[in-house]
Amino acid sequence: MIELPSTQTLAKRIASKTAQQVENALASVRPSIEDLAALLSPAAEEYIEQMAEKSAEITARRFGRTIQLYAPVYLSNLCSNRCAYCGFSADNSIPRRTLTLDEAEEEAMILHGRGFNHILLVSGEAPGVLGFEYLKALTLRLKNRFAAISIEVQPLTTEEYAGLFAAGITAVAIYQETYDRKTYDQVHLSGPKKDYDFRLETPARVAQAGMRELGIGFLLGLSDWRAESLAMGLHLQFLRKKFWRTALTVSFPRLRPAEGNFIAPAPVSEKELTQMIFALRIFDHDVGLVVSTREHARFRDGMIGLGPTRYSAGSCTAPGGYGNPQENTGEQFAIGDQRSLDEVSQAIRNKGHDPVLKDWDAVFQKSGARNQKTETGTKQQAA
Numbered sequence: 001m002i003e004l005p006s007t008q009t010l011a012k013r014i015a016s017k018t019a020q021q022v023e024n025a026l027a028s029v030r031p032s033i034e035d036l037a038a039l040l041s042p043a044a045e046e047y048i049e050q051m052a053e054k055s056a057e058i059t060a061r062r063f064g065r066t067i068q069l070y071a072p073v074y075l076s077n078l079c080s081n082r083c084a085y086c087g088f089s090a091d092n093s094i095p096r097r098t099l100t101l102d103e104a105e106e107e108a109m110i111l112h113g114r115g116f117n118h119i120l121l122v123s124g125e126a127p128g129v130l131g132f133e134y135l136k137a138l139t140l141r142l143k144n145r146f147a148a149i150s151i152e153v154q155p156l157t158t159e160e161y162a163g164l165f166a167a168g169i170t171a172v173a174i175y176q177e178t179y180d181r182k183t184y185d186q187v188h189l190s191g192p193k194k195d196y197d198f199r200l201e202t203p204a205r206v207a208q209a210g211m212r213e214l215g216i217g218f219l220l221g222l223s224d225w226r227a228e229s230l231a232m233g234l235h236l237q238f239l240r241k242k243f244w245r246t247a248l249t250v251s252f253p254r255l256r257p258a259e260g261n262f263i264a265p266a267p268v269s270e271k272e273l274t275q276m277i278f279a280l281r282i283f284d285h286d287v288g289l290v291v292s293t294r295e296h297a298r299f300r301d302g303m304i305g306l307g308p309t310r311y312s313a314g315s316c317t318a319p320g321g322y323g324n325p326q327e328n329t330g331e332q333f334a335i336g337d338q339r340s341l342d343e344v345s346q347a348i349r350n351k352g353h354d355p356v357l358k359d360w361d362a363v364f365q366k367s368g369a370r371n372q373k374t375e376t377g378t379k380q381q382a383a
């Protein structure tokens with residue numbers, strides 16, 4: 001299991017960084033974790049333009065002029081947890097709904113009709129109504145219609161992740177929400193999610209299961225973003241070293257207004273979010289950087305080409321919201337960028353970049369699973 005220093009220790013490391021150390025980090029070919037600390041520091045604020053240039057150059061070299069696009073499908077807003085910051089918290093009196101498999105397929109097909117080839121299946125944590133069997137059955141229905149199907153649901157077992165990968169799931173997103181143990185305990189009032197260590201171990205279980213892609217992140221606004229970002233950098237480094245076959249992505253979800261009216265204790269400004277994105281890109285050249293519709297159109301358009309590689313578009317965060325936009329089924333949070341897929345695609349083209357709706361084919365997954373099976377078999381025989 002990964003062991004992380006406390007966020008207080010990380011905050012001190014960051015605060016001690018000097019302008020000279022920022023310049024060294026910018027000049028480094030393969031920045032270290034100490035370079036990341038320098039790039040996240042207050043001393044780096046004076047170097048934001050140089051950071052933008054370097055981040056853009058690395059992104060263009062590694063990812064070309066492309067931005068991948070996806071949309072979420074909310075399957076259920078039922079949840080057994082009480083997370084103080086979330087509209088789906090069991091505490092909140094919102095209309096609750098879990099889509100049937102037919103309804104979920106219909107929602108996904110609406111997105112398919114709009115041109116999406118990559119969807120993210122999202123739900124609250126209610127394994128009694130939406131667990132492995134539901135996800136597997138839905139994946140089997142959808143896998144021939146979409147190039148990529150990701151999930152963002154409750155933590156599962158390694159065997160369940162392997163089973164979903166075999167069924168056609170291509171990626172799993174699992175966010176720590178906060179790497180600060182004290183804050184984690186304070187905002188997770190009750191429910192299975194209260195177990196910090198179990199959640200921290202989940203990304204490794206996903207990768208161990210052979211999943212093609214794994215997304216990590218924390219909720220921006222709960223605690224000191226600089227220390228959180230360094231903790232995430234350490235987590236990223238650990239996963240990359242241990243599971244080199246799994247592609248990694250990082251998301252930057254800033255707290256948005258939601259039912260329950262939670263006030264962010266440590267709000268993160270757009271300028272700080274920008275520094276964080278540039279720092280992560282300079283630290284890890286290969287990581288996919290995801291900016292969702294939580295952010296406003298102006299910010300997202302301004303970031304095209306500077307670091308992010310994937311955007312959501314045309315999103316709705318309420319179950320059944322694509323088929324019945326008028327029906328109030330309880331959304332998770334308010335959307336910042338309301339534009340359609342076509343509008344976001346046009347904004348990307350206006351910046352001289354290409355919107356990409358398909359970057360994967362199921363045939364790769366089949367051959368990947370075959371190779372994995374062969375490797376496992378070889379290892380077992382050798383053991």
Ligand code: SF4
Binds near residue numbers: 081
């Ligand atoms: S953040 Fe996730 S686990 Fe927590 S209340 Fe919301 S949906 Fe449930």
